[in-house]
Amino acid sequence: MLYVENRKPAAKPEFTADNLFNHDYFGRLEDYLKDAFIGRNEIVELDTFINKSVLFRPVVNDIYCGKNMYLSRWKRVKPYDYQKDLDYMSEGYGELSRRLKDRGIDFIYVGIPEHSYAFADDYPSYLYNKYNEWKEIEDSFFDALHQKDVQCIRMSEKIKNVDSEYTKTDHHFSYVGAKNVYDEIIKRINEVTDYNLDSDVQLIQGPEPFKGSYARKLFFLGDIHDDYFVYAPDFPFERFDNGSKSENKLFFQDNNKYLGNMTYGIYMNGDVATTEIHTNRDHLPNILVYGDSFTNPLETLLVRNADNFCSVDFRYQRDKGLMDFIEAFHPDIVLCIRDNLNYLKRDGNGILN
Incomplete structure (x- = not known):
């Protein structure tokens, strides 16, 4: 794993006639050699240091290095003709919502602004800013969800303090931001069901500086860093990851320190294909949540309000579909968590009906 680049090294291609003539053998071999040579990371780090700290380039490794914040650099592309994808996704979520409602299950779609969308106003004038495209898509998408009678939460309208709810060094929200999303989810559950759940939890600041995905690149x-937060669970539980007994923990500080900095993996120990948590509190609902890594901090909070809790990331869980988990887990509530960059993407955690 190339930790700083958050990807696996390129695999060595097999030398066959088919690969040679049909599958860009030499291009794949070049990618493999680039990743495999000794000292690669040290050279890339030195190049990063020179560009960032000696030449003071504003954009390094596709990250805009602002005075107090990092932002992702976006490359200009042709306008996205999104209507076909929007129709497909909104109809899919409408159908999924109806199917689950017929089973007595409440479905809630939660849309979360990604960091670049939340801080669009902070981009310098010379960098491409995709805010207008994202805003148009989000307006149209949530209008379509409402027309399909899908229960949905649009968090771009509910941010209270963007500086505390998002980090300076990561493309996700902060734990304070996750807490705000959690508050809105619990509020909506209480509105559409007979449950009376609470979201009152005391956050505890961690001692280390937090540096996220942008800082990793x-x-x-x-010196740019953030604070991070956890809480002290006051309920016993058993945790199972990918079907096997795991540590009964929600926060994994010791596993996720790098050069003295806390990283996003502290929450649920990073991305896991499937996690089940049993709390033996049968007066609470069974909750199933699916989505990408934005779910990780939310999972630590939502389990407070669950008898049985299940999270699935279908980027890694490929053997079963959403309905398979619903059949096995018997949720009362299903939550789909998506950031605005993925609203209309069909792969990974999109729809899955």
Whole structure:
């Protein structure tokens, strides 16, 4: 694993006639050699240091290095003709919502602004800003969800303090931001069901500086960092990851420190294909949540309000579909968590009906 780049090294291609003539053998071999040579990380880190700290380039490794914040650099592309994808996704969520309602299950779609969308106003004038495209798509998409009678929460309209609810160094929200999303989810559950759940939890600040995905791409160079938060669970539970007994923990500080900095993996120990948590509190609902890594901090909070809790990331869980988990888990509530960059993407955690 190339930790700083958050990807696996390129695999060595097999030398066959088919690969040679039909599958870009030499291009794949070049990618493999680039990743495999000794000292690669040290050279990339030195290059990052020179560009960021000596030449003071504003954009390094596709990260805009602002005075107090990092932002993702976006490359200009042709306008996205999104209507076909929007129709497909909104109809899919409408059908999924109806199917689950027929089973007595409440479905709630939660849309979360990604960091670049939340801080669109902070981009310098010379960098491409996709806010207008994202805003148009989000307006149209949530209008369509409402027309399909899908229970949905549009968090771009519910941010209270963007500086505390998002980090300076990561493309996700902060734990304070996750807490705000959690508050809205619990509020909506109470509105559409007979449950009376609470979201009152005392957050505890961690001692280490937090540096996220943007800082990782910059080899954690520089002083920009964030605070991070956890809480002390006051209920016993058993946790199972990918069908096997796991540590009964929600926060994994020791596993996720890098060069003295806390990283996003602290929450649920990062991305896991499937996690089940049993709390033996049968007066609470069974909750199933699916989505990408934005779910990780939310999972630590939502389990407070669940008898049995299940989270699925279908980027890694490929053997079963959503309905398979519903048949096995018998949820009362299903939550789909998506950030705005993925509203209309069909792969990974999109729809899955």
